[in-house]
Amino acid sequence: MRYALLLLLTAPIVLMALLNILTQYKMKRISKSRLVHQFILWTLISTLLVASFPVYNLVNGKPLLDSSDLSLLDILQTTAIVYLVYIINNFRRKIEQNERTIRDLHQEVSINLSSRNGKG
Numbered sequence: 001m002r003y004a005l006l007l008l009l010t011a012p013i014v015l016m017a018l019l020n021i022l023t024q025y026k027m028k029r030i031s032k033s034r035l036v037h038q039f040i041l042w043t044l045i046s047t048l049l050v051a052s053f054p055v056y057n058l059v060n061g062k063p064l065l066d067s068s069d070l071s072l073l074d075i076l077q078t079t080a081i082v083y084l085v086y087i088i089n090n091f092r093r094k095i096e097q098n099e100r101t102i103r104d105l106h107q108e109v110s111i112n113l114s115s116r117n118g119k120g
Helices: 002-026 032-059 072-119
Strands: none
Touching (some): 002 032, 002 072
């Protein structure tokens, strides 16, 4: 039951991240390679969330979905970590977007200044 709660709390975050990167790609804000990297990252995170606890139980000789050792603090902590990864990843994307915009604006200003100096 607790393991299902963990999956129910983290699944919307992972799905939101996947939808966000797909939207960013469709709007041409990220490249195809960035889309692939992000998709791999979130697929890996979701795979780890789904498979890690059953593998842990299998190694310890317990039933696969026995979640008696999983506390509420563990569930909240794991959900918070996944959410923080989402937030950090989103901030990184926004910073890269801002750097690209600033670089383009700087290039435009340089072109304008050089054309003014050439005329004067």
